[in-house]
Amino acid sequence: xxxxxxxxxxxxxxxxxxxxxxxxxxxxxxxxxxxxxxxxxxxxxxxxxxxxxxxxxxxxxxxxxxxxxxxxxxxxxxxxxxxxxxxxxxxxxxxxxxxxxxxxxxxxxxxxxxxxxxxxxxxxxxxxxxxxxxxxxxxxxxxxxxxxxxxxxxxxxxxxxxxxxx
Amino acid sequence: xxxxxxxxxxxxxxxxxxxxxxxxxxxxxxxxxxxxxxxxxxxxxxxxxxxxxxxxxxxxxxxxxxxxxxxxxxxxxxxxxxxxxxxxxxxxxxxxxxxxxxxxxxxxxxxxxxxxxxxxxxxxxxxxxxxxxxxxxxxxxxxxxxxxxxxxxxxxxxxxxxxxxx
DNA sequence: TTGGAAAGTCAACAAGGCTGACGTAACTTC
DNA sequence: GAAGTTACGTCAGCCTTGTTGACTTTCCAA
Numbered sequence: 001x002x003x004x005x006x007x008x009x010x011x012x013x014x015x016x017x018x019x020x021x022x023x024x025x026x027x028x029x030x031x032x033x034x035x036x037x038x039x040x041x042x043x044x045x046x047x048x049x050x051x052x053x054x055x056x057x058x059x060x061x062x063x064x065x066x067x068x069x070x071x072x073x074x075x076x077x078x079x080x081x082x083x084x085x086x087x088x089x090x091x092x093x094x095x096x097x098x099x100x101x102x103x104x105x106x107x108x109x110x111x112x113x114x115x116x117x118x119x120x121x122x123x124x125x126x127x128x129x130x131x132x133x134x135x136x137x138x139x140x141x142x143x144x145x146x147x148x149x150x151x152x153x154x155x156x157x158x159x160x161x162x163x164x165x166x
Numbered sequence: 167x168x169x170x171x172x173x174x175x176x177x178x179x180x181x182x183x184x185x186x187x188x189x190x191x192x193x194x195x196x197x198x199x200x201x202x203x204x205x206x207x208x209x210x211x212x213x214x215x216x217x218x219x220x221x222x223x224x225x226x227x228x229x230x231x232x233x234x235x236x237x238x239x240x241x242x243x244x245x246x247x248x249x250x251x252x253x254x255x256x257x258x259x260x261x262x263x264x265x266x267x268x269x270x271x272x273x274x275x276x277x278x279x280x281x282x283x284x285x286x287x288x289x290x291x292x293x294x295x296x297x298x299x300x301x302x303x304x305x306x307x308x309x310x311x312x313x314x315x316x317x318x319x320x321x322x323x324x325x326x327x328x329x330x331x332x
Numbered sequence: 333t334t335g336g337a338a339a340g341t342c343a344a345c346a347a348g349g350c351t352g353a354c355g356t357a358a359c360t361t362c
Numbered sequence: 363g364a365a366g367t368t369a370c371g372t373c374a375g376c377c378t379t380g381t382t383g384a385c386t387t388t389c390c391a392a
Contacts, residue, residue, distance in 0.1 A: 013297060013302045013305050013306075014294055014297055014298065016290065017328075018297075019290040019293045019294055019297070020225070020286070020290070021309070021327070022293050022297070022305070022308070022309065023199075023221075023286075023289055023290070023293060024225075024324060024327060025308075025309055025312040025313065025324065026195075026196065026199050026312065027218070028312075028316045028320045028321070028323070028324045029192075029312035029313070029315040029316050030192065030196050031239065031316070031317065031320060032315045032316045032317045032320065033189075033192050033315055035317060047377090047378055047379075048378085048379085049378075049379060049380090052193075055189075059186070059190075064338090064339095065338080065339065065340090066337095066338065066339080073197065074379080074380065074381090075380075075381065075382085076338095076339075076340080077340090077341085077342095077380090077381080077382085078379065078380055078381075080339085080340065080341075081378095081379080082379085084340090084341095097338095100338080100389080100390070101388075101389065101390090102337075102338045102339060102387095102388060102389055102390080103338070103339080104338090104339070104340095120186070120189075123189055124182065124185040124186070124189070126315060127185045127188050127189060127315070128180055128185055129314065130311050130314035130315040131179060131180055131184075131185070131188070131311065131314075132180065133310075133314040134307065134310040134311045134314050135310075136179045137303070137307055138306070138307030138308075138310040138311050139179050139188070139307065139311060140179075140304070140307060141300065141303055141304030141305065141306060141307020141308050141310075141311075142188070142191075142304075142307050142308045142310075142311035142312070143187070143188065143191055144299075144300040144301075144304040144307075144308075145296050145297065145300045145304050145305060145307075145308035146191040146192065146194075146195035146308070147191065147195070148295065148296035148297075148299040148300050149195040149198045149199055149292060149293070149296040150194045150195050150197070150198045151197065151198045151201060154194045154197060154198065155194070157194070158190055158191065158194045161187070161190060162183075213346095213347060213348075214347090214348085215347075215348060215349090230369080230370095231369075231370065231371095232368090232369065232370080240348085240349070240350090241349075241350065241351080242369090242370070242371080243349090243350080243351085243371090243372080243373095244348065244349055244350075246370080246371065246372075247347095247348080248348085250371090250372095263369095266358075266359070266368090266369080267357075267358060267359085268357065268358050268359070268368065268369040268370065269358095269368095269369065269370085270369085270370070
């Protein structure tokens with residue numbers, strides 16, 4: 001005993017209580033995380049599934065359906081239902097692939113970009129407030145833990161998304 | 167003046183790109199977060215909703231239905247469907263309140279505790295691995311950011327949950 | 333030319349949200 | 363003691379978003 005950096009520091013944060021608190025933090029925070037977009041979408045004919053599609057199409061313009069499938073982790077029937085309404089409503093443009101004509105390259109239309117902006121503004125505002133309140137060090141830790149929590153194949157997808165300006 | 171943390175460090179982490187990465191990290195990490203319990207529950211007649219109920223009953227034995235409602239943020243009809251099957255299957259015991267007989271105090275039975283343990287072991291294992299990989303500093307940051315991301319009323323609920331051994 | 337991959341579609345179903353309406357027991361207030 | 367409120371349960375019906383299975387069309391590549 002009389003440890004300067006007590007072994008406590010390297011063990012205490014792994015007690016069951018601490019782990020449970022982390023689990024609960026994820027649960028409650030995720031609710032906050034989705035609250036603003038959900039509020040915007042309710043009333044429109046869209047839901048969280050549409051938001052996700054819009055987000056990742058915005059993120060990787062020209063992405064294919066199958067790529068989107070692997071990112072979102074749903075069945076093509078499920079995604080197709082969402083994508084169909086977005087195309088019908090003129091938010092998403094599905095262009096036949098130039099090289100491989102079986103593929104569809106997905107793009108947001110002007111109208112789609114407008115909704116994307118509205119959703120992402122709201123979500124980023126909350127994120128910005130949280131980041132600002134917590135500070136850069138905490139943010140780095142936040143990202144580190146989340147990354148370690150991902151399934152390995154999804155982690156690769158995540159890391160593959162462009163991260164400029166770091 | 168003579169800012170110890172240069173303005174660079176305090177601004178760069180708030181770029182839109184950084185915020186978007188944070189949003190995506192939440193999305194992918196949450197999938198990992200729920201993956202193990204989901205795997206255990208598939209096949210049983212239970213789902214994520216049952217897991218949540220079990221978790222919070224374990225966490226606050228004797229809690230009432232209305233308290234659970236406010237934590238979970240669903241309607242009583244929705245919760246009731248879940249709770250009914252858990253009581254029928256002998257995982258949860260709903261005792262009439264001693265002081266106020268309108269209330270039901272909820273407890274896990276031995277069988278319920280067994281499932282709780284299985285689910286929570288799996289979820290804590292992933293959490294522990296992530297915490298261990300990231301280190302205590304990162305964990306502290308993780309918790310700080312998540313807390314800042316919650317809706318204020320939920321944050322109070324969260325903070326109210328016992329956090330021994332800190 | 334033929335096999336298989338990519339994409340779309342139809343149908344049916346389940347989990348888990350929701351609203352609205354109603355009933356009952358028990359507590360509280362006047 | 364009557365009237366109102368609260369806690370809980372339940373019936374009925376609806377929506378979103380996930381699932382499986384079966385089938386078609388298109389079209390690349392061996």
